[in-house]
Amino acid sequence: xxxxxxxxxxxxxxxxxxxxxxxxxxxxxxxxxxxxxxxxxxxxxxxxxxxxxxxxxxxxxxxxxxxxxxxxxxxxxxxxxxxxxxxxxxxxxxxxxxxxxxxxxxxxxxxxxxxxxxxxxxxxxxxxxxxxxxxxxxxxxxxxxxxxxxxxxxxxxxxxxxxxxxxxxxxxxxxxxxxxxxxxxxxxxxxxxxxxxxxxxxxxxxxxxxxxxxxxxxxxxxxxxxxxxxxxxxxxxxxxxxxxxxxxxxxxxxxxxxxxxxxxxxxxxxxxxxxxxxxxxxxxxxxxxxxxxxxxxxx
Amino acid sequence: xxxxxxxxxxxxxxxxxxxxxxxxxxxxxxxxxxxxxxxxxxxxxxxxxxxxxxxxxxxxxxxxxxxxxxxxxxxxxxxxxxxxxxxxxxxxxxxxxxxxxxxxxxxxxxxxxxxxxxxxxxxxxxxxxxxxxxxxxxxxxxxxxxxxxxxxxxxxxxxxxxxxxxxxxxxxxxxxxxxxxxxxxxxxxxxxxxxxxxxxxxxxxxxxxxxxxxxxxxxxxxxxxxxxxxxxxxxxxxxxxxxxxxxxxxxxxxxxxxxxxxxxxxxxxxxxxxxxxxxxxxxxxxxxxxxxxxxxxxxxxxxxxxxxxxxxxxxxxxxxxxxxxxxxxxxxxxxxxxxxxxxxxxxxxxxxxxxxxxxxxxxxxxxxxxxxxxxxxxxxxxxxxxxxxxxxxxxxxxxxxxxxxxxxxxxxxxxxxxxxxxxxxxxxxxxxxxxxxxxxxxxxxxxxxxxxxxxxxxxxxxxxxxxxxxxxxxxxxxxxxxxxxxxxxxxxxxxxxxxxxxxxxxxxxxxxxxxxxxxxxxxxxxxxxxx
Numbered sequence: 001x002x003x004x005x006x007x008x009x010x011x012x013x014x015x016x017x018x019x020x021x022x023x024x025x026x027x028x029x030x031x032x033x034x035x036x037x038x039x040x041x042x043x044x045x046x047x048x049x050x051x052x053x054x055x056x057x058x059x060x061x062x063x064x065x066x067x068x069x070x071x072x073x074x075x076x077x078x079x080x081x082x083x084x085x086x087x088x089x090x091x092x093x094x095x096x097x098x099x100x101x102x103x104x105x106x107x108x109x110x111x112x113x114x115x116x117x118x119x120x121x122x123x124x125x126x127x128x129x130x131x132x133x134x135x136x137x138x139x140x141x142x143x144x145x146x147x148x149x150x151x152x153x154x155x156x157x158x159x160x161x162x163x164x165x166x167x168x169x170x171x172x173x174x175x176x177x178x179x180x181x182x183x184x185x186x187x188x189x190x191x192x193x194x195x196x197x198x199x200x201x202x203x204x205x206x207x208x209x210x211x212x213x214x215x216x217x218x219x220x221x222x223x224x225x226x227x228x229x230x231x232x233x234x235x236x237x238x239x240x241x242x243x244x245x246x247x248x249x250x251x252x253x254x255x256x257x258x259x260x261x262x263x264x265x266x267x268x269x270x271x272x273x274x275x276x277x278x279x280x281x282x283x284x285x286x287x288x289x290x291x292x293x294x295x296x297x298x299x
Numbered sequence: 300x301x302x303x304x305x306x307x308x309x310x311x312x313x314x315x316x317x318x319x320x321x322x323x324x325x326x327x328x329x330x331x332x333x334x335x336x337x338x339x340x341x342x343x344x345x346x347x348x349x350x351x352x353x354x355x356x357x358x359x360x361x362x363x364x365x366x367x368x369x370x371x372x373x374x375x376x377x378x379x380x381x382x383x384x385x386x387x388x389x390x391x392x393x394x395x396x397x398x399x400x401x402x403x404x405x406x407x408x409x410x411x412x413x414x415x416x417x418x419x420x421x422x423x424x425x426x427x428x429x430x431x432x433x434x435x436x437x438x439x440x441x442x443x444x445x446x447x448x449x450x451x452x453x454x455x456x457x458x459x460x461x462x463x464x465x466x467x468x469x470x471x472x473x474x475x476x477x478x479x480x481x482x483x484x485x486x487x488x489x490x491x492x493x494x495x496x497x498x499x500x501x502x503x504x505x506x507x508x509x510x511x512x513x514x515x516x517x518x519x520x521x522x523x524x525x526x527x528x529x530x531x532x533x534x535x536x537x538x539x540x541x542x543x544x545x546x547x548x549x550x551x552x553x554x555x556x557x558x559x560x561x562x563x564x565x566x567x568x569x570x571x572x573x574x575x576x577x578x579x580x581x582x583x584x585x586x587x588x589x590x591x592x593x594x595x596x597x598x599x600x601x602x603x604x605x606x607x608x609x610x611x612x613x614x615x616x617x618x619x620x621x622x623x624x625x626x627x628x629x630x631x632x633x634x635x636x637x638x639x640x641x642x643x644x645x646x647x648x649x650x651x652x653x654x655x656x657x658x659x660x661x662x663x664x665x666x667x668x669x670x671x672x673x674x675x676x677x678x679x680x681x682x683x684x685x686x687x688x689x690x691x692x693x694x695x696x697x698x699x700x701x702x703x704x705x706x707x708x709x710x711x712x713x714x715x716x717x718x719x720x721x722x723x724x725x726x727x728x729x730x731x732x733x734x735x736x737x738x739x740x741x742x743x744x745x746x747x748x749x750x751x752x753x754x755x756x757x758x759x760x761x762x763x764x765x766x767x768x769x770x771x772x773x774x775x776x777x778x779x780x781x782x783x784x785x786x787x788x789x790x791x792x793x794x795x796x797x798x799x800x801x802x803x804x805x806x807x808x809x810x811x812x813x814x815x816x817x818x819x820x821x822x823x824x825x826x827x828x829x830x
Contacts, residue, residue: 002825003826004624005626006625006809010511011510012510012623014513015775016776021625022621022623024559024560024619024622025558027534028554029534042820043820044601045549046531046598046599047598047599047601048575048598048612049597050596051584054302054593056317
């Protein structure tokens with residue numbers, strides 16, 4: 001068989017009818033002796049292995065190209081042990097510690113193919129990292145941060161935002177591997193009801209009682225978001241809004257797929273539980289997780 | 300959050316991540332050396348044997364290599380923010396942002412910026428965009444011009460090189476690099492921008508081509524381009540990364556050819572820019588970092604480790620490699636493409652082989668009421684039967700696997716239970732039936748014991764060879780389906796990668812793509828084309 005011009009460099013002309021050659025993650029090498037099976041061959045561009053991770057000290061500063069994102073909300077998991085049915089949870093797994101250690105897990109998603117930095121700047125927070133970008137309506141595990149004690153505050157993220165979209169237009173699908181009607185066999189999974197404060201444009205502050213009643217603020221086009229989440233039991237919470245007093249009736253039930261609309265009150269009024277970590281159904285709480293999801297238009 | 304620069308001096312490597320300067324050690328550890336300003340742009344570093352200076356966020360820092368102390372050089376030494384730094388002939392050089400001014404330190408003393416003071420570039424009126432020290436000369440670019448200074452030994456140490464004036468400027472501050480015994484940069488001038496140049500003496504020579512320039516000049520911005528250079532297997536590469544565009548190009552001085560590199564985003568199915576934006580060579584490794592994380596990577600071509608290939612992924616993420624060939628046309632005659640062979644090095648699969656999938660086993664059985672059942676095996680090895688099957692019923696006989704002295708006929712009863720009926724012994728009957736699980740990934744064997752009981756046992760997993768996909772376009776705009784071709788499991792060095800009966804066309808472009816973690820070495824393409 002005669003050769004055809006398979007091998008070569010990238011050369012995509014203005015008109016692909018003229019030349020549409022493309023060489024990605026391969027590089028041409030000329031056989032210098034000139035006696036090989038071909039004059040030029042393609043070899044694989046080098047790959048990467050992690051050598052070391054640098055952990056900057058002090059507050060991080062967002063990269064210049066922080067991309068677009070829309071609205072967000074938080075959900076929290078509070079439970080008593082690691083359980084073994086969490087295989088479908090879109091979070092990190094296995095970070096179960098005794099005592100009051102809280103595992104903080106963040107997910108995010110963005111539009112336009114950019115990346116979104118998940119930034120933890122509280123003391124003792126480690127593991128802040130970027131998230132890759134799934135499509136709209138899909139949660140994606142990014143990283144987890146260790147939050148050493150209840151009652152602390154943690155800045156979740158911040159960044160420049162444009163094309164902000166109203167909260168009410170998005171639906172999130174959550175997969176939760178559990179067998180109990182209240183969620184995981186060892187814990188509960190529900191929308192966060194405690195106070196979430198959005199610092200918008202560093203000039204005004206919006207208070208959002210997220211998410212299952214309504215979004216009290218009007219859609220804005222902020223330049224900076226700072227999500228401030230306070231994991232507080234008691235202070236700042238009431239029996240109506242404590243995350244420890246809630247169970248979901250629509251999301252995560254039975255560990256299957258729950259669809260939650262941020263547009264309206266699809267949640268039935270929750271049952272109330274004893275407002276105590278130690279009296280939490282299922283036993284003393286030694287784990288809590290939080291998920292933050294940003295919602296955007298599909299790219 | 301990203302790496303902002305890498306630098307090696309006397310076997311010591313330093314990296315800037317966000318607001319922190321680190322020293323990186325051979326044992327894959329790093330130590331924080333102190334805080335630096337962070338404007339999320341690359342840092343610039345230069346060093347003598349005793350001092351390392353870092354320009355970051357407009358501020359200038361001094362790291363004492365003897366005491367490991369990081370200090371700030373007072374901004375009062377300069378008339379403005381320090382943009383870039385260099386080192387030549389025992390002098391540190393500091394370029395001032397948004398000006399035509401550069402400072403020269405006292406000899407071997409980055410704390411002394413008054414002895415020599417500053418010089419203003421006067422051969423052109425533009426502000427300086429970039430600076431690079433090469434061959435003991437200071438290259439200073441504006442957006443439209445370039446001038447070169449040398450150490451003249453005068454009171455102010457540097458003067459303009461006679462003839463060292465180029466009517467070609469720099470389009471991106473961080474694009475100039477030293478490579479192939481000269482200087483490369485992304486250029487601009489009064490007539491346009493985004494042409495890549497190399498210096499031949501003091502004459503710029505164009506190294507980009509129309510196609511590359513068409514691509515680069517289509518980006519929303521090019522002034523944020525970041526360049527680095529490295530040598531691997533005798534190839535001297537110039538990498539130009541365009542962060543805003545999410546594109547990364549490499550030019551190989553050995554072949555004068557360009558190719559693209561990128562990180563394959565499996566979530567969205569497109570390429571983003573390569574994960575590296577900075578490079579240094581130390582500890583025998585190409586250390587790179589930059590985009591999206593504070594990781595420093597070891598970069599290398601794929602290497603066999605005895606069972607799998609190291610460096611065949613981007614830190615675990617699959618690398619998608621694509622080659623779109625030149626046009627194939629017989630002067631626009633309508634010709635048939637009888638077969639195509641992609642000649643590549645086959646048999647390079649890992650050990651164990653890559654996990655694959657196969658069609659689940661379905662044995663059509665008929666019960667006494669002439670109803671059809673499909674017998675299969677679930678993912679944990681339990682036989683299943685499903686009613687309402689279609690197809691031709693099969694009659695299967697087995698000899699027992701214990702003694703091979705009895706024979707049995709496989710059947711199904713009215714409720715779908717598997718039955719085994721004793722029949723006269725026939726030595727020609729098989730003793731096992733290979734089966735594939737419902738999810739297509741598990742292998743099992745079915746056999747019958749001496750008492751006529753059906754038994755299954757696992758028999759490994761479905762494996763596959765590394766694969767490429769091939770597709771083609773007959774109009775250069777729309778594409779055929781992708782067809783998967785096996786490239787040989789480990790040791791199958793004679794495997795041929797072929798596709799037959801590919802239709803007819805007047806003009807065709809073939810494309811191959813591959814993601815499996817093996818070293819893809821593509822030698823040639825062969826095509827049998829005719830009337």
